[in-house]
């Protein structure tokens with residue numbers, strides 16, 4: 001049994017390294033999902049204690065009404081008129097899985113906590129900030145990586161299988177679309193499930209990196225807080241004295257700085273990614289926005305470009321969005337309540 005566990009642990013880690021060194025970036029995203037599933041069980045079993053100390057996670061959806069029959073009819077007609085849809089998804093799609101968003105009134109991170117995500121420039125220039133980031137992320141990872149897709153994500157995966165989704169771009173970094181089975185996906189802001197060296201482009205799955213952290217911190221003593229709040233990026237609160245003892249593993253290939261393959265606040269989405277997404281978008285018949293306030297320019301730019309090219313746009317989001325005036329159809333309701341009432 002011990003030998004089996006050892007073999008499973010290291011073969012999965014080794015496999016993930018080989019896969020990430022040899023695969024293209026696009027296929028990496030798919031491989032990372034399967035590799036992460038392979039390692040997922042081990043981390044859950046290692047961190048059973050953590051599962052019980054988090055607060056309840058069913059409270060991140062803002063208050064809202066059921067969608068009206070007339071709004072649903074308009075949206076159904078929109079889908080019937082446009083067989084090949086480009087979908088843009090935001091944090092509102094993950095809140096039904098228990099992951100809070102940043103901006104929702106009353107329940108998002110900005111409304112409930114003084115904590116703010118790390119800025120890209122700070123992560124680059126300060127080893128202390130990187131130590132703080134990775135220590136907190138290390139503790140939050142077993143919980144964050146265990147979130148499962150909700151009904152919205154499974155419905156979208158089903159729509160893709162039926163050929164109704166030309167492409168989907170998400171602003172979320174939680175890999176839930178891949179977990180639900182979608183494949184025609186661009187993760188606009190990257191994924192917390194992958195780690196990248198900033199010097200040599202060495203890549204590793206986040207689960208495999210967790211093992212590297214485990215090994216570098218065998219002597220790290222830690223009293224786990226009694227209650228840890230869920231955060232949109234898996235961050236948790238840790239005492240600064242505890243963080244001082246935390247060891248951040250360097251890149252095993254060149255000794256450089258490792259960073260989640262995520263576009264941090266203050267950084268930009270690579271231009272090549274934007275162009276690829278625009279190309280996919282213009283091939284589609286229409287655009288459907290789900291669960292995004294569109295406050296962040298990186299997402300807003302697509303709807304702005306779509307509108308200027310006279311693409312038809314529908315938006316499903318609780319509350320208003322920055323682009324409501326650009327949409328032909330706007331439904332203010334929970335995405336799951338809307339999607340499950342539509343037929344494609």
Ligand SMILES: [Zn+2]
Nearest residue numbers: 197200251254
């Ligand atoms: Zn490196």
